[in-house]
Amino acid sequence: MIDLDGCRFGVNRKAWDLPFLAEAEELAGLRRVMRLHLELWGLPGVVYAAQICVTELVANVVRHVGPGTPSCLAVSMNGDRLRIEVSDPDVRALPTLVTTAGEAEAGRGMALVDGVADRWGVILRGDSKVTWCELVTGLRSSTDHVDGPQVAKAEALLGLCGLGVTSADSDRGRLSPTVGRELAIGLIADLLHWLRAHGCDPDEALDRAQMHFEAEAAEAA
Numbered sequence: 001m002i003d004l005d006g007c008r009f010g011v012n013r014k015a016w017d018l019p020f021l022a023e024a025e026e027l028a029g030l031r032r033v034m035r036l037h038l039e040l041w042g043l044p045g046v047v048y049a050a051q052i053c054v055t056e057l058v059a060n061v062v063r064h065v066g067p068g069t070p071s072c073l074a075v076s077m078n079g080d081r082l083r084i085e086v087s088d089p090d091v092r093a094l095p096t097l098v099t100t101a102g103e104a105e106a107g108r109g110m111a112l113v114d115g116v117a118d119r120w121g122v123i124l125r126g127d128s129k130v131t132w133c134e135l136v137t138g139l140r141s142s143t144d145h146v147d148g149p150q151v152a153k154a155e156a157l158l159g160l161c162g163l164g165v166t167s168a169d170s171d172r173g174r175l176s177p178t179v180g181r182e183l184a185i186g187l188i189a190d191l192l193h194w195l196r197a198h199g200c201d202p203d204e205a206l207d208r209a210q211m212h213f214e215a216e217a218a219e220a221a
Contacts, residue, residue, distance in 0.1 A: 009158065009180030010143035013041045015076035022061040022069040022088065030054050030073060037075065038082075042145055045220070046082055046135050049116040053133050056109040057086040057095075060131070063109075064093040077142035081118060081134040089128050150216065158183045 018033060020026050031051040038047050054073065061071055065088050074085040097110045113120055113133050120133035138146065145151060161183045192202040 009145075009155070009177055011042055011145055011177055013077045013142055015074070017072055017074035019070070019072045022058055022065065022071045023067055024059070024062055027055055027058060030058060033073075034075070043082065043137055044217070045146065046137055049135050050082060050084060052116050053084050053113050053135070054086070056113050057084070057131050057133070060095050060109050061086065061088045064095075065090040078134055080137055080139045080141055080144070082137050083132060083134050085130050085132040087125075087128050087130045091124050091127070091129050094122055094129070095131050148220070154184070157187065161187055 016037065018030075020030065031054060034050050034054050035047050038044065038050060058071070058073075061069055069088050069090070071086060071088045074087070076083050076085075095110050097114055098108075110120075116135070117133035118136045120131070123130040123132065145155075158180055192205070195202045195205050
C-alpha cells in the first residue's frame with residue numbers, strides 16, 4: 001500500500017552557480033535570476049529574503065574588495081535550508097557584523113543579512129573566500145514541497161492518479177516531478193471533459209481557476 005502522506009512527488013532542486021563581475025549594475029540581474037530559480041524550485045516565500053542576502057553579499061564585495069572583482073554566486077539546498085554563497089578572490093577583506101547607530105550606512109549590509117538569514121559565515125579557501133548564509137524554508141527536506149491545504153489536496157489527488165505508475169527514480173512510493181506534472185496535466189484535462197459533459201463551460205472554469213490561483217498566490221506572498 002502506498003503512503004500518500006507527505007510529499008510523494010519530490011522536487012529536484014539542483015545546485016547552480018553563476019560567475020559575475022562585482023558591479024552595482026549587476027545587482028538587479030542577480031536578484032532577477034534568484035527570483036526565477038526560487039520560483040522554479042517552488043520556494044516563492046523566501047524570494048524576498050534571498051534577494052536581500054544576494055544584494056548585500058555582492059554589495060559587500062563591491063564596497064570592500066572593489067568594483068569589477070571576479071566573483072561567483074552559488075545556490076544550493078543544505079537539508080531543509082536554502083544556502084547562498086558569494087565567493088571572491090580577496091582573503092583579507094572579511095565581512096563583519098557591525099552595530100551601527102542612526103543613519104550610518106557602513107556595516108549595515110551584514111546586519112541586514114544577519115536579520116533575515118538563519119545563520120551566516122565566511123570560509124577561507126587559500127586564494128579565495130566564500131561568504132555564505134542559509135535561509136529557513138519551512139521544508140522538511142531538500143526535496144519536500146511547501147505545505148498548504150491546496151497543495152496537500154492536489155498531492156493526494158495526484159497520488160491516487162499515480163497508483164500503479166512506475167518510475168525509474170521512484171523510491172518507496174515517491175515519483176519524479178516530471179511524472180507528477182504529466183499526471184496533473186492529465187487530471188486537468190479529465191476535469192475539463194467532466195465539465196463539458198455536464199453542460200459547463202471549460203474555458204470559463206479555467207479563467208476562474210486562474211483568478212483563484214493568482215489571488216491566493218498574491219495573498220501568500
